[in-house]
Amino acid sequence: MSSITIPVKTKDHPHLRPLNVLRDLSAVADLIELCFSPTMDNDGQRYLSDMRRASRDDSFLRWASRVSETASMPLMGYVWEQDGRIVGNASLIPFRDRGKRVYLIANVATHPDYRRRGIGRALTERVMKQAHDKRASAIWLHVRDDNPGAIELYRQLGFKEMARRTTWQGSPDARLIHPRTDIRIVPRHPRFWPLQQDWLQRLYPKNLSWYQSWNLNALRPGLWNWLYLLFIDFNIKQWAAVRDDELLAALAWMPHGGRSESLYAATGPAQASGEALTSLLIHARRTITYSSNLMLDYPGGQMTDAIRAAGFQPRRTLLWMRA
Numbered sequence: 001m002s003s004i005t006i007p008v009k010t011k012d013h014p015h016l017r018p019l020n021v022l023r024d025l026s027a028v029a030d031l032i033e034l035c036f037s038p039t040m041d042n043d044g045q046r047y048l049s050d051m052r053r054a055s056r057d058d059s060f061l062r063w064a065s066r067v068s069e070t071a072s073m074p075l076m077g078y079v080w081e082q083d084g085r086i087v088g089n090a091s092l093i094p095f096r097d098r099g100k101r102v103y104l105i106a107n108v109a110t111h112p113d114y115r116r117r118g119i120g121r122a123l124t125e126r127v128m129k130q131a132h133d134k135r136a137s138a139i140w141l142h143v144r145d146d147n148p149g150a151i152e153l154y155r156q157l158g159f160k161e162m163a164r165r166t167t168w169q170g171s172p173d174a175r176l177i178h179p180r181t182d183i184r185i186v187p188r189h190p191r192f193w194p195l196q197q198d199w200l201q202r203l204y205p206k207n208l209s210w211y212q213s214w215n216l217n218a219l220r221p222g223l224w225n226w227l228y229l230l231f232i233d234f235n236i237k238q239w240a241a242v243r244d245d246e247l248l249a250a251l252a253w254m255p256h257g258g259r260s261e262s263l264y265a266a267t268g269p270a271q272a273s274g275e276a277l278t279s280l281l282i283h284a285r286r287t288i289t290y291s292s293n294l295m296l297d298y299p300g301g302q303m304t305d306a307i308r309a310a311g312f313q314p315r316r317t318l319l320w321m322r323a
C-alpha cells in the first residue's frame, strides 16, 4: 500500500486534546446527536444509545480505556474543548485489512455555533497524524454524497474517492409488477458459482469488505459450506435469473440477526442484466418474509432504474475516501 502523506500544517492547538474515554463519551454522544440528527438512521440511533449506555458503565469504561487500540469502537481520537465544553470531535477506529492495520476516521463533528473556524480541519489533521504515528497502512473515511462541505474538507486534506456505494431499502408498500419477460428465476445452481463469484468480486470489492459485513464465501456452493451454515443457523437464500440457460444475474439474501436483511446482487455484462436484476429483486420480495429493513448495497450510480423498478428507494450514498 502507498504511504500516507500528512499535511504540513498539522500542529497542536490549546483547545485540542485527546479523547478521554472515561470522561468525554457522554458529551461526545450529545455532539454527534446534534450534528448528525438530520441524517441519522436506525443504525446511527443504535450506535448513539450504545455510546450513552457505555458512558454510564464504569467497568466498560475501564476496559475500553485499555483496549482502545483493538476495539472497533470510537474509543480513540481528539476533541475540541472551548468555553468549558466539547464543541468538536474526530474519532479513530482501528481495523485489520488482510493483516494490515487500517484506521477509519469517523464522527467528525463541529458544534453549529463554532463552524468555519478551522476546527473540523484541525481535528481531522490531528487524527490523521495519530493514525500515522500508529503506523497505519491506510486511513479511510466515508462521507455522504450530499455533504459537499465535508467532502471539500477531506479533499483538501488529501483524501481521494475510492468507491461510491448506495444503500437501497425495499419499501414494503411498493406495488410490484413483474416485468413481462422471457427471463426465468430459478434457485441458484452450483454451476453458476464461478460467474456469480466473478461478478460479486467486482461489485463488492475486497478493499471495502474489511469494514462491511460482506462474507461472500458464505454464498459458495458445496456440502461443507451448507453444513457450516446449518451449524451456525444461518439461513441464506439464492436465486439466478437465466435465459436459455445463460446466467444473467444472481441474488443472495442474508438475514443479520433480526436487525436488517441484506441482498447481494451479481450482475453480468449482458444487456438484459438490468431486467434480470429487477425480476430477481421482485421475486425475492415476494418469496421471503422480511422486516422493513431489507437492504441492498450496490455501487453508486449503477443499475438505478432497475433497482427502483423493483420498489427500492436509495437511503444514502456514501463516498469511500482514502488518504
Ligand SMILES: CC(C)(COP(=O)(O)OP(=O)(O)OC[C@H]1O[C@@H](n2cnc3c(N)ncnc32)[C@H](O)[C@@H]1OP(=O)(O)O)[C@@H](O)C(=O)NCCC(=O)NCCS
Residues within 6 Å of the ligand: 035, 036, 107, 108, 109, 110, 111, 114, 115, 116, 117, 118, 119, 120, 121, 122, 142, 143, 144, 147, 148, 149, 150, 152, 153, 156
Ligand atoms: C463538516 C464539519 C465537521 C466541518 O466542520 P468545520 O469546523 O466547520 O470545518 P472547518 O472550519 O475546519 O472547514 C474546513 C474547510 O472545509 C470546507 N467546508 C467546511 N464546511 C463547509 C460548508 N458548510 N460548505 C462548504 N465548504 C465547507 C471549507 O473548504 C473549509 O475551509 P474554509 O472555511 O477556509 O473555506 C461540520 O460542518 C459538521 O459538523 N457538520 C455536520 C456533521 C458532518 O457532516 N460531519 C462530517 C461527516 S463525514
